[in-house]
Amino acid sequence: MQTLTLAAILLLLSSFAFRLGRKRAFAVSAHEPRSLHSLPGYYGSWVALWCGLPAFAVLIAWLALEPTLVRELVITDLPAAMQTLPAERIDILINEVRNAAQGHATANPDLAAAAEHYNRLRQVSFAAVTAISVAIALAGAAFAYRRVQPALRARPRVESSITVFLVASSTVAIFTTIGIVLSLLFEALRFFQMVGFTDFLFGLNWSPQMSTRSDQVGSSGAFGMIPLFTGTMLISLISMVVALPLGLFSAIYMSEYAQPRVRAVAKPALEILAGIPTVVFGFFAVITVAPLIHSAGEMIGLSVASESALAAGFVMGITLIPLISSLSDDVITAVPHSLREGAFGLGATRSECIRQVVLPAALPGIVGGVLLAVSRAIGETMIVVMAAGLSAKLTFNPLEAVTTVTVQIVTLLVGDTEFDSPKTLAAFALGLMLFAITLALNVVALHIVQKYREKYD
Amino acid sequence: MTEMIQTTATRTAETVAARLNRRYTAERRFRALGLGAILLSVGFLAVLLGSIVDKGWTGFLQTQIAVEIAFDPQVIDPEGTRDPATLDTADYAALVRAGMAARLSPEADRATRRDLSALVSTMAADQLRAMVTADPALIGSRATLWLLASDKLDMVVKGQVPRQVGAAGNALNDRQLGWLADLEQAHQTRKTFNTTFFTAGDSRAPEQAGIWGAVVGSFFSLAITLLVSFPLGVATAVYLEEFAPINRWTNLIEVNINNLAAVPSVVFGLLGLAVFLNVFHMPRSAPLVGGLVLALICLPTIIIAGRAALKAVPPSIRQAAAGLGASPLQIVAHHVLPLAMPGMLTGTILGMARALGETAPLLMIGMVAFIVDIPKSPLDPSAVLPVQIYLWAGSPERAFVEKTSAAIMVLLLFLVSMNMVAIVLRKKFERRW
Numbered sequence: 001m002q003t004l005t006l007a008a009i010l011l012l013l014s015s016f017a018f019r020l021g022r023k024r025a026f027a028v029s030a031h032e033p034r035s036l037h038s039l040p041g042y043y044g045s046w047v048a049l050w051c052g053l054p055a056f057a058v059l060i061a062w063l064a065l066e067p068t069l070v071r072e073l074v075i076t077d078l079p080a081a082m083q084t085l086p087a088e089r090i091d092i093l094i095n096e097v098r099n100a101a102q103g104h105a106t107a108n109p110d111l112a113a114a115a116e117h118y119n120r121l122r123q124v125s126f127a128a129v130t131a132i133s134v135a136i137a138l139a140g141a142a143f144a145y146r147r148v149q150p151a152l153r154a155r156p157r158v159e160s161s162i163t164v165f166l167v168a169s170s171t172v173a174i175f176t177t178i179g180i181v182l183s184l185l186f187e188a189l190r191f192f193q194m195v196g197f198t199d200f201l202f203g204l205n206w207s208p209q210m211s212t213r214s215d216q217v218g219s220s221g222a223f224g225m226i227p228l229f230t231g232t233m234l235i236s237l238i239s240m241v242v243a244l245p246l247g248l249f250s251a252i253y254m255s256e257y258a259q260p261r262v263r264a265v266a267k268p269a270l271e272i273l274a275g276i277p278t279v280v281f282g283f284f285a286v287i288t289v290a291p292l293i294h295s296a297g298e299m300i301g302l303s304v305a306s307e308s309a310l311a312a313g314f315v316m317g318i319t320l321i322p323l324i325s326s327l328s329d330d331v332i333t334a335v336p337h338s339l340r341e342g343a344f345g346l347g348a349t350r351s352e353c354i355r356q357v358v359l360p361a362a363l364p365g366i367v368g369g370v371l372l373a374v375s376r377a378i379g380e381t382m383i384v385v386m387a388a389g390l391s392a393k394l395t396f397n398p399l400e401a402v403t404t405v406t407v408q409i410v411t412l413l414v415g416d417t418e419f420d421s422p423k424t425l426a427a428f429a430l431g432l433m434l435f436a437i438t439l440a441l442n443v444v445a446l447h448i449v450q451k452y453r454e455k456y457d
Numbered sequence: 458m459t460e461m462i463q464t465t466a467t468r469t470a471e472t473v474a475a476r477l478n479r480r481y482t483a484e485r486r487f488r489a490l491g492l493g494a495i496l497l498s499v500g501f502l503a504v505l506l507g508s509i510v511d512k513g514w515t516g517f518l519q520t521q522i523a524v525e526i527a528f529d530p531q532v533i534d535p536e537g538t539r540d541p542a543t544l545d546t547a548d549y550a551a552l553v554r555a556g557m558a559a560r561l562s563p564e565a566d567r568a569t570r571r572d573l574s575a576l577v578s579t580m581a582a583d584q585l586r587a588m589v590t591a592d593p594a595l596i597g598s599r600a601t602l603w604l605l606a607s608d609k610l611d612m613v614v615k616g617q618v619p620r621q622v623g624a625a626g627n628a629l630n631d632r633q634l635g636w637l638a639d640l641e642q643a644h645q646t647r648k649t650f651n652t653t654f655f656t657a658g659d660s661r662a663p664e665q666a667g668i669w670g671a672v673v674g675s676f677f678s679l680a681i682t683l684l685v686s687f688p689l690g691v692a693t694a695v696y697l698e699e700f701a702p703i704n705r706w707t708n709l710i711e712v713n714i715n716n717l718a719a720v721p722s723v724v725f726g727l728l729g730l731a732v733f734l735n736v737f738h739m740p741r742s743a744p745l746v747g748g749l750v751l752a753l754i755c756l757p758t759i760i761i762a763g764r765a766a767l768k769a770v771p772p773s774i775r776q777a778a779a780g781l782g783a784s785p786l787q788i789v790a791h792h793v794l795p796l797a798m799p800g801m802l803t804g805t806i807l808g809m810a811r812a813l814g815e816t817a818p819l820l821m822i823g824m825v826a827f828i829v830d831i832p833k834s835p836l837d838p839s840a841v842l843p844v845q846i847y848l849w850a851g852s853p854e855r856a857f858v859e860k861t862s863a864a865i866m867v868l869l870l871f872l873v874s875m876n877m878v879a880i881v882l883r884k885k886f887e888r889r890w
Contacts, residue, residue, distance in 0.1 A: 379721025
């Protein structure tokens, strides 16, 4: 809250600086704006940038450094006995100090003293950063103000700083990718120090629950991801069996047969289907589809697990219909009309033309779309978290409960904050695999789609 | 000879006719398959929405029962001091129990008491406390009040669970069902609009649980998402579309953005956990972190939509501005960007709608905690709407099914209205050049 107030003050100062700079530009031009190099507003912006940018830089640096600095100072002020504790214990102590500083009572007088110290340090550091940033803002504004001259090239300077902002924004995407790869890789490497890489990749057992005592049987847990991957593949396969025919036939009907009026109803309906959050589908799977499949199975004498792969896969298939339909629709409409007219000229019926001319021509694009859908199915999380099971069984029976990679990532990480057990780190290793597989599928899919497009352009 | 030619001709004609028939049948079958696929897909949508509405509409109602409460001075304030602290800590649940016992059953054994209090929500006591602390003059008077029923009674009244006397697995026992029949006969039960659902935070007791905490949490998260992703997305789109030279670096950025759009959202959650929580030590479960992760997720959507909008602005606009001496940035800021803005806003709203429904990455950064308080700032721990739905869907109480469905209806309503705004924007400001 304090920080926000300070930021607001700095913004206010910058807007003052803008007005001052513009006024100054009028003044130095002797109210003859045409003698200025740039429009007066650019002089204002230039002064405002000098006022705001350095001050905000200081503020951001402080935000980044302050917690560590205050923490170190608090630690050096703790009694010597506490300072020599191992790092995790000190973390806990610091947390207690923070809680105490926020007004929760603490029984330990040392910690109470530390909490007071902590609060005082934070006050001092905030006062310091306020003083420094405001001073820098004023100094920057004064510096720029005095340099406002008719010959000053204000516009190029302001524009170059805006360009810097544009370029910096466009690198955010790259930094996000780097962040994803590094964070996954870093934690996964820590995991592979504890569990062998081949054990993870080719192991047939997955039971990450570790016992609390190290001398118990099975204390090491088992981290073989084969059962997870077969589960993921099984559910994705079921979903594609549902989504592919429905999506493809909807696309064909909509692009080749449908009256505009049918299109006007069906297309938005599929878009609605695409816009419904997956958590809703998950609930639908649990509460409606799974009991339905369960009782249907019982009626014909099959035992169906209540969290069967079939229910999860079926509902996931429904969510993928719009994706496949819209991607196929795009490629089917992109097939040139001359091909269709040629087929009709030879006497083909509409369906023959579609099956023997349009679909083969559109095939690469459709395959690309299907690959994208598969990658979506593999990465889909909420439906399987809610509707698929937790037990990692190595089976291809769609009526049994299986688990998937994403389910395990969520289960391993929800509610757990320790970061040194293989159990939590395994989630990052799974995440890395998931990232690699979906990325590969997408690259292949985009490649196929692009290659196809070149043919008719 | 001629006969033979004739028979061959008729035979050929027959074969052709038969084949043509087959081909037309195939044609009709193919067409029916396409129509069937669409009908089936739309049917799934209808079944989904229908089952949600069917299960959830009762969630907007709550059951109340009329109980005559005696504000007994002996219970509330035995010493007569009217001290606010005494009033605050008094045993109001005893007043509720006494009122129920006076109406329904004179017996005073423990089992009866337990059965009686199981009919009323624990919130009833809070209701009495609020009344008395607001107006201490009530002490000593009697009043008939509508008290919130417990979730079990609520379920029976709404017909969600069977109410046959003697049936197995009943939420209420036979005696309680008898009392309920008695109350209903005297018109001392009613169903009213469930304001609790829209004003309360989460609760373990279904009848006291509400979505307001989650709605506020979602609002904070989306506000952060918008503040971060809109400027970044527009700036990136402008740079890539208007300024970037065509080289390897730009190409790398484009490939990156396309790939990020397809990365599973749960992976973004892992990124948030590893970077925002473990490296930067941001608070767990806070909308601030949730908003940042969601911003990264919908950034590609906004960039791609923004670039499409910029592409749609005809080059002649740029050339005209350049001809009048505008600098490249002036061309973009004064002419191209205002024309592309409706398209960009549409893309942003659609991205926000996706972010509103996103659940998995938020589970990763600890937004699944059980949080009763309404968050006051983006730094307070809070839930968001889809996570609240997930949490309630996993709760064993029967009454949470209708709460979950009702929350889903609210979420879908938000999504529909956001999409409506996007459509209206597109219709209103779209220009054909």
